[in-house]
Amino acid sequence: MEKLMEEIRVAIWDHDAKKVKELVERAVAENVDIVTIVNEGLVSGMNRIGEKFKSNEVFIPEVLVSARAMAAGMAVIKPMLVKAGIKEKGTFVIGTVKDDMHDIGKNLVIMMFEGAGYKVVDLGINVSTEKFVQAVGEHNPDVIGLAALLTTTMTNMKETTAAIKAKYPDAKIIVGGAPVTQRFADQIGADAYASDGAVAVEKANLIISA
């Protein structure tokens, strides 16, 4: 089984969407637990890419193509989660804040939440405060995620957090993105800070079980 997980990781590294799909299908046929496939195959494979990206050995287009390979694997898993009658863990609404166009990291976070069994509502990029507040009202999420990749758009997180909490005091908000820090999260009144997708899922799980 470990060999199969390693093959999935290598296929993601090679950004081979077709192979990832086949390997995930094989793992499912061999009754490998879905959570294991996601965490030790797909997420783990993307993490390797992520590390090489941070050290400038791998570049954005390559991250994108590997993310697509991971998505091909997730596409196999998702219907299984529904079919197995696995109840959704919770609802997660996520978006990149106003004036910010970055979405690669956000999309990876989405995949991790889906793999962890959440229903995810993706508001996209350049999402205004009004649109976030409206989405919270519409979807009644258990957790809300705000992403920002620029120091100049980070400030919009403050406005959005305040507006959501003013209307929905029980709303739980996780913030993340390259310039974001725990200190910033505390300053703006967010409930948690996540340094990456895996941490975000952990924190969301904690919030839900609290």
Place this chain on the structure above:
Amino acid sequence: MLIIGEKINSSIPSVAAAIGNMDRPTIQKLALDQVKAGAGVIDVNAGAFLEREVELLTWLVKAVQEVTDVPLCIDSPSPAALEAALAVVNKKAIINSISAEKERYSSVIPLIKQYKSSIIALCMDDQGIPATTEKRIEIAHSLTDHLLADGVSLEDIYLDVMVQPIGTDNESGRIALDTVSAIRAEIPGVHITCGLSNVSYGLPKRRLLNQAFAVALAACGMDVMFIDPLDEKMVALLCAINALTGCDEYCCDYLTSYRAGTLV
């Protein structure tokens, strides 16, 4: 070909440090080096400083004006910072920027009118950065019409075609080039520019991509370039493409550059 020197920008960590510390000598040297290398305008940006932006942008304008007469390009998304900086500018400046976004347009147009500035006009609206060439051209036309109707002269309008990284969408370069060609043909007399170095974001050997792109944009009709004037190869390439596109009578500038030893 107008070169706007882009180096005094708070998104560059080393420059941000100098700005934050109000390090006059460093900033003034940056300004002078860029002018010496051929910059006809100096862009100043303190946008990374959020709360201190008004204070620092104003300081930047004063510091740079002390050592050079070259016009300034006041670069900020905040009307308050623009206003504070324009109040201390001593000659006609370029405001960077306005767009077709409702709120942005209405908050910047009074400043243009009051200070009779030139304006960098971003081809984007409340729906964000357009995904296609066609949408960019559409906004370029409507934004130009609005500015003209508000009393801005055509020669004071610098349309920014909104360049995106090819690393995230490999059509981005083609879209920018086609937009420039179309605007040049359809709105004669307007200036055309863009955030050139955005095109190479996330890829290795950015200078190479930026240089190739600058040449391509110039060939399509872009006449104003935001570049690092200290990139000698870039400046030499722009001099060459200027001559090659018939913008250098008798190849005068080219030969002058040759004798000055700047054609590397």
